[in-house]
Amino acid sequence: MSFLKRNKTKPSSKAYAVVTGAGSGIGRSFALELAKRNGTVVCADINLDAAKETVDLIEKAGATAFAIQCDVGVAEQVEHLANEAEKLMKHPVTLVINNAGVGLGGKFDELSLDDWRWCLHVNQWGVIHGCHYFVPRFKALGYGAIINVASAASYTAAPEMSAYNVSKAGVRALSETLYAELKKDNIRVNCLCPTLVPTNIIKDGRIPERYSKLADHALMNFAMTTSDSVAKLTLDRLDKGELYTTPQVDAKLFWLMKRTAPNLYAKFLGFSYQFVK
Numbered sequence: 097m098s099f100l101k102r103n104k105t106k107p108s109s110k111a112y113a114v115v116t117g118a119g120s121g122i123g124r125s126f127a128l129e130l131a132k133r134n135g136t137v138v139c140a141d142i143n144l145d146a147a148k149e150t151v152d153l154i155e156k157a158g159a160t161a162f163a164i165q166c167d168v169g170v171a172e173q174v175e176h177l178a179n180e181a182e183k184l185m186k187h188p189v190t191l192v193i194n195n196a197g198v199g200l201g202g203k204f205d206e207l208s209l210d211d212w213r214w215c216l217h218v219n220q221w222g223v224i225h226g227c228h229y230f231v232p233r234f235k236a237l238g239y240g241a242i243i244n245v246a247s248a249a250s251y252t253a254a255p256e257m258s259a260y261n262v263s264k265a266g267v268r269a270l271s272e273t274l275y276a277e278l279k280k281d282n283i284r285v286n287c288l289c290p291t292l293v294p295t296n297i298i299k300d301g302r303i304p305e306r307y308s309k310l311a312d313h314a315l316m317n318f319a320m321t322t323s324d325s326v327a328k329l330t331l332d333r334l335d336k337g338e339l340y341t342t343p344q345v346d347a348k349l350f351w352l353m354k355r356t357a358p359n360l361y362a363k364f365l366g367f368s369y370q371f372v373k
C-alpha cells in the first residue's frame with residue numbers, strides 16, 4: 097500500500113476487529129461502534145455468555161459478530177483467538193482492541209501477591225499477548241491497528257491503586273514504544289487513558305469493602321462521559337493517527353500536571369492523602 101493511500105485509510109471503518117473484554121462496559125461499546133462503522137467483530141471475553149450478549153446486540157443492529165471465550169492472560173488462548181478470529185471472519189484481522197481489564201484497589205500492604213498476579217495477568221499480560229500475536233499478522237498483511245486500553249491511572253499514580261497503576265503504566269509504555277516502532281510497518285497504535293467511565297469494573301473488581309460502594313457510586317454517577325462516547329472518540333483518534341486518547345477534562349488536567357511539575361504533583365498527592373481515613 098502506498099504512503100498516500102495508507103494515510104487516507106480509516107482503520108475503524110469496515111474493520112475486521114477483535115475486541116477483548118467485549119462482554120461489558122467499554123469493550124461492548126467498542127464492538128457496537130465498530131459494527132456501526134460497517135465492521136465485523138469478534139467479541140472475546142472470559143465470560144462467554146456476556147460476549148454472546150454483545151454479539152446478539154450487534155446482530156440485531158444488522159451487522160456480523162462472533163463470540164469467543166478467551167482468558168487474555170493465557171498465551172495459548174490468545175493465540176487460539178487470533179487463529180479462530182481469522183477463520184470465523186474469513187478475512188485477516190485488521191484491528192485488535194486489547195481492552196479486557198480488572199479493577200484492584202487497597203493499600204500496598206493489604207494486597208496479596210495473588211492480587212498482584214491476578215491484576216497483571218489480565219491488565220498487563222493480556223495486552224502483551226494481544227500485541228504479541230497480532231503484530232506479526234499485521235506485518236504480514238502490510239497494515240493493521242491496535243488500541244490498547246490503559247487508564248489515566250497509568251500516570252496519575254493515585255494511592256491505594258499500586259498494582260492497577262503498575263499494570264496500566266506498562267500498557268502505556270508498550271503502546272508508546274509500538275507507536276514509534278511500528279509506524280514504518282503501517283501499523284497504527286492508540287492508547288486509551290480515561291478517568292472514570294460508568295461500567296462494571298468496580299462491582300466485578302477486588303475493591304476493599306470499606307469504600308467499594310462509594311467508589312461504585314462515584315463511577316456510576318459522577319463520571320464525565322459514557323463508555324459509548326469513549327469508544328467513539330478513541331476510534332476517531334485512531335483514524336487520525338493519534339497515539340493518546342484522554343477523553344475527559346480531568347484526564348487531560350492530570351496529564352498536564354504530571355508532565356509539567358512531577359515533583360509538585362507527587363507532593364500534592366501525598367499531602368491530600370493524609371486527610372483520607
Ligand SMILES: NC(=O)c1ccc[n+]([C@@H]2O[C@H](COP(=O)([O-])OP(=O)(O)OC[C@H]3O[C@@H](n4cnc5c(N)ncnc54)[C@H](O)[C@@H]3O)[C@@H](O)[C@H]2O)c1
Nearest residue numbers: 117119120121122142167168196197247292293295296297
Ligand atoms: N471503567 C473505568 O472507569 C475505567 C477507567 C480507565 C480504564 N478502564 C479500563 O477499561 C477496560 C475495560 O473495563 P470496563 O471499565 O469496561 O470494565 P467491565 O468490568 O465493565 O468490563 C471488563 C470486561 O473484561 C472481561 N474480562 C475480565 N477478565 C478477563 C480476562 N482474563 N480475559 C478476558 N476478558 C476478561 C470481563 O468479563 C468484562 O466483560 C479495562 O482495561 C479497564 O482497566 C476502565
